[in-house]
Amino acid sequence: MFAVVFTGGKQYLVEEGQTINIEKLETDIGSTVTFDQILLTAKADGQDVEIGTPFLAGKTITATVKDQGRAKKIRVVKYKPKTRYKRVNGHRQPFTTVTIDKIA
Numbered sequence: 001m002f003a004v005v006f007t008g009g010k011q012y013l014v015e016e017g018q019t020i021n022i023e024k025l026e027t028d029i030g031s032t033v034t035f036d037q038i039l040l041t042a043k044a045d046g047q048d049v050e051i052g053t054p055f056l057a058g059k060t061i062t063a064t065v066k067d068q069g070r071a072k073k074i075r076v077v078k079y080k081p082k083t084r085y086k087r088v089n090g091h092r093q094p095f096t097t098v099t100i101d102k103i104a
Helices: none
Strands: 002-007 010-015 019-023 032-035 038-042 061-070 074-080 085-091 094-103
Touching: 010 019, 010 094
Parallel strands: none
Antiparallel strands: 002 010, 002 038, 019 094, 032 061, 061 094, 074 085
């Protein structure tokens, strides 16, 4: 079974047992997280598709937090030609690694 979950302003296609990186959640490592904003669920062969308007009522996804981290650094450059203006900043986006336990 797979589902589309909405968290952190993004949508993720998840299956049971899958490990994904999502936008940072303020939780401890090893704790359980429940997602209730489910957009779609279906069986692996594409049967029994349920689509929410916008979310499915009564459906939840349970996940375990495995890690908290930060992504690789990206460079943000601001530049204006002919004015001697140039700024370079770095940014590392925080993320949370979760393992999907159950889609119910």
